[in-house]
Amino acid sequence: MISRMPWWIRVPLLFFAIWILLEYFVDTSGKPAVMEYPVTLFFLLLALVLLIAIEAIVAAVENVMFRSLSPEAQERYLANKNKKREWKWGKDMYKRLTRSRSIEREGEIILDHNYDGIRELDNVLPPWWVGLFYATIVFGAVYLVRFHILDDYTQAEEYEMEVAEARLAIEEYKKTAKDLVDVNTVVVLTDAGDLAAGKAIFETNCVVCHMADGGGGIGPNLTDDYWILGGGIKNVFRTISEGGRDGKGMVAWKTSLKPAEMAQVSSYVLQFQGTTAANPKAPEGEIWIDPDAPAPAEVQADSTATESEQWDPDSYSGETNTDWEGESSSTESDN
Numbered sequence: 001m002i003s004r005m006p007w008w009i010r011v012p013l014l015f016f017a018i019w020i021l022l023e024y025f026v027d028t029s030g031k032p033a034v035m036e037y038p039v040t041l042f043f044l045l046l047a048l049v050l051l052i053a054i055e056a057i058v059a060a061v062e063n064v065m066f067r068s069l070s071p072e073a074q075e076r077y078l079a080n081k082n083k084k085r086e087w088k089w090g091k092d093m094y095k096r097l098t099r100s101r102s103i104e105r106e107g108e109i110i111l112d113h114n115y116d117g118i119r120e121l122d123n124v125l126p127p128w129w130v131g132l133f134y135a136t137i138v139f140g141a142v143y144l145v146r147f148h149i150l151d152d153y154t155q156a157e158e159y160e161m162e163v164a165e166a167r168l169a170i171e172e173y174k175k176t177a178k179d180l181v182d183v184n185t186v187v188v189l190t191d192a193g194d195l196a197a198g199k200a201i202f203e204t205n206c207v208v209c210h211m212a213d214g215g216g217g218i219g220p221n222l223t224d225d226y227w228i229l230g231g232g233i234k235n236v237f238r239t240i241s242e243g244g245r246d247g248k249g250m251v252a253w254k255t256s257l258k259p260a261e262m263a264q265v266s267s268y269v270l271q272f273q274g275t276t277a278a279n280p281k282a283p284e285g286e287i288w289i290d291p292d293a294p295a296p297a298e299v300q301a302d303s304t305a306t307e308s309e310q311w312d313p314d315s316y317s318g319e320t321n322t323d324w325e326g327e328s329s330s331t332e333s334d335n
């Protein structure tokens with residue numbers, strides 16, 4: 001097939017096929033490979049030159065061979081070359097599926113009556129149509145037995161099954177897609193690579209206000225147990241994502257950091273806990289005790305008190321999201 005098309009279709013076709021293969025095999029996470037790695041452009045150029053060269057060589061060889069043929073062989077060659085390619089198999093199939101009569105043979109099936117010159121052909125039902133009709137009967141019978149007699153499953157059950165499957169698929173996907181973390185799903189990252197990335201983010205964005213050792217400056221001390229906006233990975237992630245109280249200087253970083261990056265820097269920030277800064281700022285806020293952590297009995301009694309004081313929605317003029325344990329609609333819609 002490809003050898004029968006003219007060269008000016010064949011060469012571009014092969015060229016684009018090579019290009020598509022290249023884009024498919026060179027992994028560039030979304031961007032075109034030719035933009036990501038300019039060296040691939042050279043490769044494509046080389047492929048194009050090669051295609052044209054092969055085309056030219058084949059044409060030259062054909063020409064030489066043609067000249068060496070005897071005149072009648074030349075004629076046969078030309079006749080062969082110009083023979084119209086017929087798609088015999090396809091045509092036969094079409095005939096068998098329609099069983100239509102050609103116009104020349106219509107006389108064989110014309111009916112006797114004649115209404116003001118309008119006459120009727122007695123065509124058979126086209127086999128494709130008859131086959132389809134029988135197929136629907138078989139389908140109907142199977143369906144009737146399966147769902148009305150044997151009660152295989154109901155539509156509601158089918159829906160439940162598909163939703164359950166989709167949930168599983170989402171869970172699977174979330175495991176591999178780091179950027180899907182939000183305030184509800186974020187966990188402390190312990191991987192050295194994540195913490196190093198968090199450190200880099202902290203050092204470029206946060207040290208001006210929090211100091212490299214977390215001691216604090218414009219921003220509060222991150223090394224002590226006192227938190228203005230709540231400690232623990234979820235609260236810290238939320239503070240970084242949504243920002244602090246209005247006018248305090250802590251902006252919402254969700255516009256400039258990806259969710260995965262915010263999770264990394266949150267985990268890094270929590271590493272400051274218990275360290276001693278060179279110039280620690282005085283504690284601000286309340287001692288934060290993780291409500292999920294198993295704590296000694298007397299501390300637990302305290303923690304309920306601090307927990308309820310820890311967040312005062314009236315002092316927060318930003319988004320009125322007082323549900324401090326998660327379910328943040330604002331972060332969720334971001335992802």
Ligand code: HEC
Binds near residue numbers: 205231251
């Ligand atoms: C412009 C100065 C500034 C920068 C830059 C800044 N912060 Fe803050 N940060 C603050 C201030 C001010 C607060 C206190 C907010 C409040 O009181 O509501 C704060 C609060 C916080 C808190 C909560 C502390 C608590 O006690 O609850 C965390 C966590 C935090 N910042 C992390 C970061 C991280 C991570 C970065 C870098 C991505 C960053 N900050 C960049 C000024 C800054």
